Every structure is written in C-alpha cells, then in structure tokens.
Amino acid sequence: MTAPTRLARPRVEVPGSVDEAVRRLAELGPDGAALAGGTWLMRSPAPPATFVALHRIAELRGVAAGTWGALTTHAELAAAPLPPALRALRTAARTSAFPQVRNVATLGGNLNARGFAEADLVPALLALDATVEVATTAGRHRIGVEGYLRSAHGDSADPAALLVSAGASAPAGRRSGYARLTVRGGGEYALVSVAISADLDGAGVASAVRVAVGSVEARARRCPEAEAALAGTTLDEAAARAAGQAAAAVLTPRDDLLAPGWYRLEVLPAVFARAAADCLTDPATDHDTGEAP
Amino acid sequence: MTALSEPAARAVPATGAVGRSIPRPDAEAKVRGAAVYTVDLAEAGMLHAAVLRAELSAARITRLDTSAAAGLPGVHAVVTGADAPALSGMLVVKDQTVFAIDTVRYAGEPIAAVAAETPEQAAAALAAIELELEPLDPVVDLDAAVAPDARLIHPGWADYAAPVDGFRSGNIAWDARLEKGTDEEWSAAFAAAHRVVSDEFRVPRQHQTPLEPHACVARYTTGRYTVHTSTQFPHSVRSRTAELLGIRPSAVRVLVPTVGGGFGGKLDAMLEPMACLLARRSGRPVRLVNSRAEELATAGPRENAVLRLRTAVDAEGRILAQEADVLTDNGANSSGETVICAGLPALALGSTYRIPLARYRTRVVYTNTAPTAAFRGVGGPYVVFAQESHLDHVARALGVDRRELRLRNVLRPGEAMVNGQALDDPILIEALESVERRAPWDRERPATPGKLRGKAVVPLTWLTNPGPGEASVSLSDDGTVLVTTAATEIGTGAIQTGVRQIVAERLGVHVDDVLVSTPDTDAAGFDNGAQGSRTTYGAGNAAGEAAGELREQILRTAADMLEAAETDLEIAGDVVQVAGSPGASVTLAAVSAAAMWSSGPLSATGRFVAQPPEFDAGCVIGGLFSTINATSSHAHAAEVEVDPDTGEVTVLTYVVAQDVGRAINPAMIVGQVNGAVAQGVGYALYEDLRIGPDGRVLDRNLETYRIPTALDVPPIDLEILENPLPTGPYGAKGVAEPPIVPVAAVLACAVSDAIGVTVTDLPLSPFAVLAALRANRR
Amino acid sequence: MNYRLTVNGRAAEVDVPGGTPLSDVLRDHLHLRGTKVSCGTGRCGSCTVRLGDRAVASCLLPVALAEAEPVTTVEGLSAPDGPLHPVQEAMVSCHGVQCGACTPGMVMTLSTFLDTTADPDAGQVREALTGNLCRCTGYHTIVDAALTAAAATRTPREDRP
DSSP, rough: SSSSOOOOOOOOOOOHHHHHHHHHHHHGGGGGGEEEOOOTGGGSSSSEEEEEETTTTTGGGEEETTEEETBBHHHHHHOOOOOOOGGHHHHHHSSSSOHHHHHTTTTHHHHHOOOOOOOOOHHHHHEEEEEEEEEEEEOOOEEEEHHHHHTTSSSSSSSEEEEEEEEEETTTTTEEEEEEEEEEESSSSSSEEEEEEEEEEEEOOEEEEEEESSSSSSEEEOOHHHHHHHTTTTOOOHHHHHHHHHHHHOOOOOOOOOOOOOHHHOOOHHHHHHHHHHHOOOTTTOOOOOSSO | OEEETTTTTSSOOSOOOOOOOOOOTTHHHHTTOOBGGGGGGTTTTEEEEEEESSSSSEEEEEEEOOOOTTTTTTEEEEEEEGGOOOBOOOSSSBBBSSSOOSSEEEETTTTEEEEESSSSHHHHHHHOOOOOEOOOOOOOOOOHHHHHTOOOOOGGHHHHHHHHOOOETTTEEEEEEESSSSSHHHHHHHHHEEEEEEEEEEEEEBOOOOOOEEEEEEEEEEEEEEEEOOOOOOHHHHHHHHHHSSSGGGGGGEEEEEEEOOOTTSSSSHHHHHHHHHHHHHSSSSEOOOHHHHHHHOOBBBEEEEEEEEEOOOOHHHHHHEEEEEEEETTTTSSSSSTTTTTTTHHTSSBBBBSSSSEEEEEEEEEEOOOOOTTTTTTTTHHHHHHHHHHHHHHHHHHOHHHHHHHBBBBTOOBBTSSSSSSSOHHHHHHHHHHHHHHHHOOOOOTOOOEEEEEEEEEEOOOOOOOOEEEEEEOOTSSSSSEEEOOOSSSSSSSIIHHHHHHHHHTTTGGGGGEEEOOBTTTTBBBBSSSOOOIIIHHHHHHHHHHHHHHHHHHHHHHHTSOOGGEEEEEETTEETTTTTEEEEEEEHHHHHHHTTTTOEEEEEEEEEEOOOOOGGEESSOOOOSSSOSSEEEEEEEEEEOOOOOEEEEEEEEEEEEEOSOOOSHHHHHHHHHHHHHHHIIIIIIOBBBBBSSSBOOOOSTTSSSOOOOTTHHHHHEEEEEEOOSSSSSGGOOOOGGGGTHHHHHHHHHHHHHHHHHHOOOOHHHHHHHHHHHHHHH | OOEEEEEEEEEEEEESOOOOOHHHHIIIISOTTTTTSSSSSSOOOOEEEEEEEEEEEESSBGGGGGGGOOOEEEEEEEOTTOOHHHHHHHHTTTTTOOSSHHHHHHHHHHHHHHHHHOOOOHHHHHHHHHHHHHOOOOOOHHHHHHHHHHHHHOOOOGGGG
C-alpha cells in the first residue's frame, strides 16, 4: 500500500516519423505506449516497459487554422488566436491544471489518457464536433472525435493507432464556451466541466447546439437532452440552467475522493450558466491575457 | 499596550537589534538552492531503506519470513519486530513498538524494513518478504471504540508503563477532566437558566504536509548512533529512539540539517529507529525518506474529534455553566502528542470566556487508525471552532447580537480562567476593538448579486509552550558571537532572526555578527523543541540570559584592558568603549584574545523554564496540562460570501489583531500570521484527511488532499499589538501558533451567518455547504 | 541508454532509462539538489525547472524529453558566487522564504513567468503560482517578491533608488 513504489523506469524509443512510431507501437503491443508530454503516463503506477516518444516527429507539432497537431500543448492552445467559435477549446486549455503542466501536457495526451475522466480538452473537442486524423498500420483516416474516443478507450483499442492531429470548423456565427468547477481557486481537476457550442442567428437564437459534460461520468460525453433544452434559446442564464437540469436528469455521476456524485449533479445548472456566459463573451471586450481568471 | 500598525514600514532604530524586520540570513542559501536538507544528504556507502507497511488496519500476523528478501542482490539488512521489542510512547503511555509484533493496529504500521544498495533493490526486497495476516474487525469510529463491547485495541493496556498517573481503561488511552463547581451549584445553574443549548461537532484529521517529508540518515559506530534528521525537536528524537531501541539516550546523537517545515508533525521519532536498526545490522549509513503517500498515511496528523457541548445561559446570553464531552482520536498508539494534550480542550474552552461552572471531559481514544500527533495549535482550532459555533447558536437562540454576546462573556483583566489561573494581563477587549476599527461590525456591505454574505468575529486567549531550554553563547577569536543550542530553526525564523536579534540586543553587537550553530545533541544541552510558539520565547530567554552573562565577562576583561570601570563601558558593534568617550575602545576580537590566556575563553550558558502559575488544583482531574503559560490575546474577524448554487466559499476580508508581547522581528511575525491563517483556511474549507470505514487513510496524494494554493488565501489585515510579557525576552510571547487557532471558528461562524444554518462539521467544503443549504431549504 | 543534456550551460551525459524523471537525474546523477521533490506527482511544484523557455515539473518529465532544449535549475539561475537573480533577491528582501523547501520551485516558476509577463498584476502572479504549493508563507510575501522583482527588472539597476 504505502511502500515506496519505485519501479523500474521504462526505456524510451524515439522514432523520427509517424510511420515508424506506428510500427513500433504495433510491435510492442501492450508493452508499449506513445509518450507525448508525459504528465499522465509518468504518474502511472504500472507503466509499460517501453515508451515510444513522439517529440522528434515534426508532423505532430504545430497549430494551423482549425487544426492542431497532437503534440500541441495546453499552453499553446491557450495562447493561440482561436476564433469565438473555438473559444471552448481555448478556455479549457487555459483553465486546466497549472503552468508547469499546461506547458508540457498535449492535446494528444489529453485525448488518450486512460481513466482520466477530468481531461479538460475532451468535452471541448466533443462540443466542437472535432475530427481527428489517426495513423494506423493500415494507413491514415479521419474520424469524429466521439468515435475516436470510443475506440481509443475501449477494451479492444488498437495499440498502434496514433493520433496525428485534431481539427474543428469555425463558421461565422458559431460560439462556444467552457466552464469548470473546482474546490479551490484552481490548480486541480475539474469536479464538473461543461462545453457548449451553438450557432447563433442575428437575434442570438441558438441552433446546432452541442453540449458535452466532463468529469461527472467516467468519460466525458455529449448530452443530447441538454442540447435540446438549449436549442432555440438565446443561451441566457435561465436556459443554461434548464439545460444543466436536463443534463443532471440523465447523467450517472461518479463518487470519488474529489467529489461526491450528488454534488456533481447539483452544480450542473450553475456550471452550465458559466459555460453559456463564456460562449457569449464578446471577443472585442475580452482582454484576457491567456491566463486563467 | 501599543499597536504596530505598519510593521514592515516601521522606522528602523539606528541601534539595537530588537524590533527590526531584518531579512533572514538563511534566505540566500535557500533561494540559490544551496541549503542542504536531510533529503539532500548523501554519504559514501549509503544504503537506501524501505519499509514494509501493513495493508490492513487490524490483523494478527500469522507468518513473517524475511529470509528470501535478505538473500536478494544488493540487500544488506532486513529488520523486524524481533529486533526491537521495547515499548515507548510520547512522554506518557508506553504502548508503541518500532514494528508491529504479532498484531497489526493500523494500516501503514511498519512490519519490517530493508536496506539495499539501490532504492529498486530495496523495493524488490520488500516484495519478497513473506507476510500473512489474519484480519480482525477494525475499530474506527470514536463512539464505537468507547462502547462497552468494543474490541480492545490493546488488550494489555493495563500493563503499559505510564510515568504519570492518570485515568485509562480499555480503548480510552487517557481521560482528562476539569470540574468546577459543586453538584448543587451545577443543578441550580441549569434550573435558573434562561436557555440550555446543545450542539455536537465533528472535525476531521488535518495533515501538516511539510514540503520536506520525514527523512533521516543514520550511522552506527562502536555502540553509538549518529542520526541526521528532519526534526523540530532533536532531544525528543534522541530519547524516543533510545527508548524504542532499548539503549540509553546518550547513545544517540541527533543532528539537524535545514528543515523543510514541521508544523508539529516532526516532534517525535518516526523513521529514525528503523534507520538506526538497519545501520547497525548493515554497518553502513542508511537513508530512509517517506514518500508523500507514506506521509499522508502514517505521519501523525491533527486528530479527528467529536465534541458535544451543552451550555446554560441567562437571558442576556451570559454563560452560567458549560458541559463538554470531547472524544479525540489517538489512533493506534500514543506515539504522538495527543495524550499529553488531553487536558488542552478544557483549557481552550475556558480561557477566553468566563465559565463560572464547568464539567469538561476529554477522552483520548484508541482506534485502528494511524496515530495522531501535534499540529500547530494542537486541540485549539477544533475546540474554538466548536465553542464559537456553539456561542453563535446561543446568540441566535436568544436574539442577542453575536459580537455583543462575546463582549458580555469575554474575560476581563483580573478575572480567572476556568482552571482558576489568572490571565497574564489580558487585552481581549483591545484586540476586539482593533479588528472593529478596521472591520466595523455594523458596516453593511451589500452582497454580490446572487451570493450570500456572512461575517463573524472571534476573540482568543492562547498560550506559549513553557518548556525548558539551554543555550550557550561564546565570544569567538574574531569578535563574533556564537550561540550553541539544540533549539531548531524549522522555517519560522525564530532562530535565524529571533534568537540572534535577542542576543545581539543584549550584547550590543551587530546582529550579523551573531552566528547560531546547527542543532547537535552532542554539542548542546536540552531544548524542548520548536513547538507551541516557544523558540523565540524559551530559547530566546536562555540565549538572552547567556548573552547577559557573556556581556559581563567581556566588560570585565575590557575594563582591565582599558583601565576603566566596568560600569563605564558599553559594547557598541564590534568594540567595547568607554561610554561618552568613543576614542577609548578595544575591539571584541582583542577582548577575546586578551581573555584567552588570562581568564580563558569567554562563554556563558543560560537556561530557562517557565514557572508554573498558580491555579485551582482541585478542579483538574487527570489533565497533563493543568495551566497555560504566557498567555496572549487575539481577535480575528472575517467576511465571507457563499455561492448558493455551488457551496463555494470566498473569504472577502480577514482581519487579525495579535498580541505578540514584543515584536522582535515584525516581518517574521507577519510571515507567521500569513502562514497560520493560510493553514487555518485550509482546515476550515478544504483539508480533510479521510479515513475509510476499514481504517485506511484514503487520501494518498496532493490531488485529493487539498492544501491552499496562491489563489485561496485572502488578504490578511494584521495589527500587531505589543503587550509585553514580563518573563518573555524583551517582553516577547509566542507568536506562531495563535493565528491558526481561531481561523476555522471565524470562517465557520461567518458561513453559518451567510447560510442561516449552524455548521457542525469541518471542513466547510462546497459539498458540505451545499448540503447544508439544501437541507435547510427542505 | 545515454542521454546528453545541457544543464545550466554545461553538457552532461547520463546513462539511465529514458523514462527516468528529470528530477532524479538532476538530484542523483548531476548532484543538483536544489531542485526538490516533495510530492513526486507533479502537484507541488517544488521540482520546477526551466526547459528552454518553459517552466516544467521535472518529476513528471522523462529525461528522454529533456535532450532537445537546455535545462536550467535553481543553481543555474545566477552564478554560485555572483549576484542573485532579481527574483531571488526579492524573495530574500520581501521575506518570501521560510522553510525554503518550495523556494527553488517558486524561484524557477516566477523567473520564467516574468520573462514573458514583464508587468504583471497580483492576480496574474497568483495564477502563475497555482502549481507551486507553499505550506509556510500563505503566499502573500511571495507575490510581493514577484511584483518587486518585476519592477526591479523593468527599472535598470542604475536607475533604482
């Protein structure tokens, strides 16, 4: 239990290309894992024997319009000039963890951290309807992030599937926002996290609403009941709270040391209201420096 | 009484060391990363130790075989309970062994320890130890533990030695009472009462969480052990290690490198006996350091407790009589200070307010959980939380203003505390007025829309540890002054600034010319440890006395050199001069040289122990603390906002008035108040070292055990009050403990005010606050 | 496996598994024990070092990822016998140091933060410090030190009062 668990440290391979990384991951199977920033894997009580480090693969880096390489860090996302449509991703990145982790932890690592219910970028990317490019031994393909997460975290996950990048579109009129709740002012896992994306018409009425809730269940997920509650509203506080209640009615919360399950449900309306407010933050008056509030 | 409203900006006197906010001289090494802590020590040939700890909280050991482990590569020693059968305990009940022998009494209890060439080999050796446990039903709940049919955690309790007589039985490790008033008076008070109010409070464990964990490096050479360790109390480590190893204390030499925090958690031997056994068996230096998970699971935290209060009051809210039944958790043995502090709850209940009649009982209870220990303020924070929340309940029941209720009951000069002891010149009213000036009680400030606003004010009497200490002061060949003491700098600045400033002031030398040795129990006499705010006070008094005697020696030698009368001489910086004619002077270096071959080297030893005050001995039954020493007066006030949607508590203002006696170094006092309030905020709002129903500590890392971050500590508006204590060095009283004691109380009362519900449990996590709000709504 | 690092401007080579935390390499192999390891899970910040221009938790950083950029530890922030870095100087003068176990991490976080935020307000400093736990000071004097260091850095040394 409390004996110092100083296990043998994994060896690290450093492939120079996506193809090489996929090949090695395929060969290693359960004895290998892709290593991005390491902030999750380095805390694993039972790491695999070999890490396949991705940091020398240039293709995995970089932020282009609407596309982010798998090695993009949370700090880079927080500082990126994302349009209002993608604000949820930026807010999620800049309010996650704290500088030492944001500076290292990557988008790819966040999406692939197994057992990490509180991964902040996941609900944001779900709400943004992001797609990801995946490399496997059979070649490359692009799929929706929801489907990717289902396979990557499933029991029959392909150990050689390597996330290359993620992307999302940002049509004019789309807004998104994110909010997370913590016990202290920050620097800890979210007890509840909510991401909202909606297309607003000239009158501010929402359509194409997508909502994802993180931390409450074992994995973040879309919440159609909340989406229905927000569709056709102006994303005002009352509508957001009602959507939070709709979410609370269908989610099955986790009880753990970070928070009791009932609490995660009770606060959903308030966190929904904060996420909706983040959606409506006027980019012109948003003097945010990129640091969390 | 004088107020230092702007301590940092206070004019620095041209001469004199006391009262100046000098920066600490050890800070430069710390900011450079050059300070050497115990965790940084390495010796040639040093082995790495690891401890096999029990997975279960209650079990019989049916098999323990270390032979396979001992034969593994790199393993030099394996030790178990068979190697250390002696019983020990922190000052009182001797109920602890180094390792579990036959019976496991808490999860995390050491079963065996190994020393190997590398940490990996040590971990492999632990895994190779063959251990079989037969589970027993753990006794975890305090009320269940004292029930008549409870399984006894120490069936042989009656055979344990206890050098102090007291009341113990079964799972009650200690039973302390304070009873004031006859049965007739008691009955009459309750009969005459306008109201009788009852409450029950529950508080969790709080972990000290120093950033440097417990750590030590031990060596064994020809019958003696040399231990470098991260401790607040080297002589405690010396005597407890010796008792646990069955050897005499002088066979253990304890040295203390830079200490990375203590807060009460490093007063006792913990890893040292195991490292010593391994060092002896292996013939090599042995390093043993707790992981953070081991710290949380096994390094004794502030005890959890249940407090039941019942108070009879008159129509104006004056307390007529008060009953308290307190259960505090000793954990599985008495290796911490929980037993010795059994008398403290009664004194904390009855040292701030007038309690005419009292029936106070504190039972320290054995459970199958990790032993508890001291944490800054010991029982104070939860006793004051309970008392103040209870008094708010009284005020609400009577419709009396909460501040007014306190003014009606607070002790005034000339009045006695519940134990019959007179307070040392109390200034509780002045302290309340100080916070009133800065945060007027009747100031109505509208809440943020959607939020609930609450406020509270709490007065407090607190103490200074009276314990003994010795210090030597000598004049070096270059005219500098060396203080040799086992008193330990744990980060507060008490040694690095406080003791040095006192010595410099007494001698008249530059504070930069006063050096202090690092603690070494072979080089310095006894010191009672960095506890109970005593270092500047106790070690400062001892060093100050020695400095006074050294001053006389210096002047005597200089008088011969200058052919002047001693009474005409003064020490000014690095010279001794004839007062009024600075031309006639000799350097301290010259004085040192002159003395060397005439009188011999100049040095003196000072000593101090506080004299026990008079009190009503008839009222204290079984208390190990019957009085409280060198009292000081305080008031804290706070304003909070609660988010009714989430239960989040935001502390808007936090105001402190603290009686320090005399501010030796105002900046260090500010640092102690800031840090103590931060720890109090953690205790009030976040910190909860959780124990599962099976007795295991559930919080294993700093993700779930939440200590405040830089975003969580409110601005602190401090007024330092100087109300000199005649027996303190230059009037100084203990400073470090008092500011944590009322924090949970004032925040709980403010939250209760905001949400309209008496809070009965700590911490006031958003979960607890929201649950209270929801329960109230229904 | 051999890893070639640049630490505090010096080349260093260690033979360890690539998954070894940088903090262990610094402390146990390169004898740079100013970097503390207080929690080992990346939460307390006392192991903070600079990798290139980023503050990172060295207990979570596999040494294999530290080859590409120079590493700066607290020992490299100023010459051992030279003047203190402005952050170090302000931590001393503002009484931002008590037990000192968090101090190296605090100093590394703040010096990195001030490189990109020359004129921060107290709120930004607190946010920058969220990953660094201190149990002694209550943080206020550390925030003071950061603001003092920022002001000193903006003002050339000869222009200071």
